[in-house]
Amino acid sequence: MIIAEQKSLDELKTLIGDAQKVLVVGCGTCVTVCFAGGSREAQITSASLRMATKIDGNGKDVTDVTVQRQCEWEYLDQIEELIKEADVVLSLGCGIGVQAIAEHFPDTWVVPGLNTTFLGIPTEQGVWEERCAACGDCILGLTGGICPIARCSKSLLNGPCGGSEDGHCEIDPSIPCAWQLIYDRLSRMNRLEAILEVQPPKNWSTSRDGGPRKIIRDDLRLAAEEE
């Protein structure tokens, strides 16, 4: 899932600026699961902003609403009236949600309430770790299901490097060495010969190096059917 964390209340107050009528919009998907921008957080954020701005001597009209997914027009259409009434929309969605609101409501000023951080999993309650870099050319089949792009600090395709010490990364001893994890897993699965295969330089054009990415599925497009 997409992992995000809340910005500080001070930063939110700065982002809201002089606006009087503020709509906090939560998202019911990834950021709900990582406790950053769901219905509960939207309610807490709007109440906190009401109290904080009142203490500052400029109490604002802050309300909140949460949609199932901020990244789809259909869900944003459901709150169109509320969005149009607001001076500013404070999105507690990920960066995609913020941009979806900006794109769908061109006359609305929208600001982010979260810092979208990475694609990952909760490894224990209250702890989230990065697992995928969305590089667009998955190599997990070569590495025993452990991603060296996301989990090796150097994103090495042929690891480990000389900085692997006792199974940990030289960047930070609390970070497990991805290539140690890969070695251990391949060893356990009796597939250690896979690590001997030298991987050629990766084609990064499927990742961010190729510019903004887009997928078109003509089998799903309604417009393609009409054509």
Added chain:
Amino acid sequence: VKYVQKLLEQIGLGAERLIMVNVSAAMGVQFAQNAKDFSEKIIEIGPNPFNTESEETAI
């Protein structure tokens, strides 16, 4: 409790307005002492700025 304390601090009300203590049903004296200490503390901090005589605030 830590989360709400952080919120109270960010809002400007102060984290010290909230504490949690653990006492069992057999610890009456301890409970009374905690209540007394905290009462003294919140009197010292002063009233909630939202509870003004002229204005009731619904949060």
